[in-house]
Amino acid sequence: MLPDEAALAVRAAELDAADRLAAVRRRFVLHSGTDESGGGDRPEQVYLDGNSLGALSTGVLPRLTEVITREWGELRIRSWEESGWWTAPERVGDRIAPLVGAAPGQVVVGDSTSVNVFKALVAAVRMAPRGRDEILVDAATFPTDGYIARSAARLTGHTVRALPAAELAAEAGPRTAVALVNHVDFRTGRLHDLRGITAALHRAGALAAWDLCHSAGALPVALDADGVDFAVGCTYKYLNGGPGAPAYLYVRRDLQPRFDSPLPGWNSHADPFGMAPGYEPADGAPRGRVGTPEILSLLALDAALDVWDDVAVPDVRDKSLGLTDFFLECVAALAPAGRVESITPRAHAERGSQVSLRCAGAGDVMRELTARGVVGDYRRPDVLRFGFTPLYTRYTDALRAARELAAVLEGTG
Missing domain, CATH: 3.40.640.10 (Type I PLP-dependent aspartate aminotransferase-like (Major domain))
Incomplete structure (x- = not known):
């Protein structure tokens, strides 16, 4: 792990520990991390497509x-x-x-x-x-x-x-x-x-x-x-x-x-x-x-x-901005220079709860990310979309998504 990545990992863990919405994550059915092929454990899936289809809640x-x-x-x-x-x-x-x-x-x-x-x-x-x-x-x-x-x-x-x-x-x-x-x-x-x-x-x-x-x-x-x-x-x-x-x-x-x-x-x-x-x-x-x-x-x-029932929307917004800020920081630190460009506004007043990155070969990149357990989506011709749902997305998820994105881009450079 590179020094920058190690520092980001420490920060992600600290942010997750301080997350007021952390307990809400347990109300959703999320990937268990078990390898169904019998090959042992694999990393839990990072689901960043809640801006297309939200996760299943346990009460449904x-x-x-x-x-x-x-x-x-x-x-x-x-x-x-x-x-x-x-x-x-x-x-x-x-x-x-x-x-x-x-x-x-x-x-x-x-x-x-x-x-x-x-x-x-x-x-x-x-x-x-x-x-x-x-x-x-x-x-x-x-x-x-x-x-x-x-x-x-x-x-x-x-x-x-x-x-x-x-x-x-x-x-x-x-x-x-x-x-x-x-x-x-x-x-x-x-x-x-x-x-x-x-x-x-x-x-x-x-x-x-x-x-x-x-x-x-x-x-x-x-x-x-x-x-x-x-x-x-x-x-x-x-x-x-x-x-x-x-x-x-x-x-x-x-x-x-x-x-x-x-x-x-x-x-x-x-x-x-x-x-x-x-x-x-x-x-x-x-x-x-x-x-x-x-x-x-x-x-x-x-x-x-x-x-x-007990979730405050301002808390959701605070975490949404925190997650998207952190993800953009991780991408800037880990991704190969010049391979992706954010088209999502930096200003909080102009940003929703997703990060869109312009990337050559976006469709192939997203398919490889999905194979690695990071699920987002893309919009033709060249936009990767990552939706951050604060009720169940963690800062460690944002870091892993950026890390896997960097690895995919390094391999396709």
């Missing part, structure tokens, strides 16, 4: 076993009332609400992020005064958000203008109905100014819709305090809800009476079992529902959220 399997064997297997249809299935979309939404800075009654869980983006954008343009015929989108947005925005524009007679997120505030004008912005850029990990952009949009008379997929559960979000109009997010990344877990939709309370969903399903009807031919929307958050809730995945998410 027992909860789903109960749901399947008793609630579905025995109670069957009675579980809609007796087991609380019917109200689960709002109940679980109220559990997510504190993680995004929202009071109860404004978040409903169901459908996918894409579907909820569509609901929010169409509802927003329907609220806009006549003459506001423009939807602004973050030019670096996750592709689906752009696809949905263009479809919503075609259906409503609006146009879409894509701009860098930093320019949205200045470019919003009298034609702007709504802007759709990513809180954290999925490629680079850049954190955008939710409060400032929202305020600027409001000054221009426009509404603000935010995509929280890469921020909720990793850093503080203050939807109510910052006056956000609509927000959407997935639950399978930092909220650890599982693959394909349902997304959520936030509609600010004072806008709910005007929320005219483009997908008026029977589950959002004021009297869903009345089976009336005419549609009358429910009051409050249920207005964002559409069809029958995804009960198995919804209740798996409910169980996954138990890990947050």
Whole structure:
């Protein structure tokens, strides 16, 4: 071990010993380190892809076993009332609400992020005064958000203008109905100014819709305090809800009476079992529902959220910044000079909870890292992404990831 690496190892151990969230790691099912081929022990896997799919929490399997064997297997249809299935979309939404800075009654869980983006954008343009015929989108947005925005524009007679997120505030004008912005850029990990952009949009008379997929559960979000109009997010990344877990939709309370969903399903009807031919929307958050809730995945998410019961989001943010700072330091100290370049902002105010490195041959590098037990991902053509989930990632994990990355780059130089 080189002197620099030895010093980093000492620091990693000290930081892990002082970690206020260290005990939370035990609430997750993580790699045991046992070599299943019978060849003995191997190093525990370092999982740095929680920004794509969060780890399984220990409470999910027992909860789903109960749901399947008793609630579905025995109670069957009675579980809609007796087991609380019917109200689960709002109940679980109220559990997510504190993680995004929202009071109860404004978040409903169901459908996918894409579907909820569509609901929010169409509802927003329907609220806009006549003459506001423009939807602004973050030019670096996750592709689906752009696809949905263009479809919503075609259906409503609006146009879409894509701009860098930093320019949205200045470019919003009298034609702007709504802007759709990513809180954290999925490629680079850049954190955008939710409060400032929202305020600027409001000054221009426009509404603000935010995509929280890469921020909720990793850093503080203050939807109510910052006056956000609509927000959407997935639950399978930092909220650890599982693959394909349902997304959520936030509609600010004072806008709910005007929320005219483009997908008026029977589950959002004021009297869903009345089976009336005419549609009358429910009051409050249920207005964002559409069809029958995804009960198995919804209740798996409910169980996954138990890990947050005694976790303070500011502590999560502190550790996230500490982990990403330390990882960048380790990469600078150990990786061959000139082989990787960070495209994630150094400034804490501009950084989410991931580190993205530009690297030639990124796909091959990530495949080799995965074979060595360090799991991240990459985005074509040349970006390595490492997601740091503070609930279960350790400083020693960050060091090992940097060490293995350096070894791979040395071998491919």
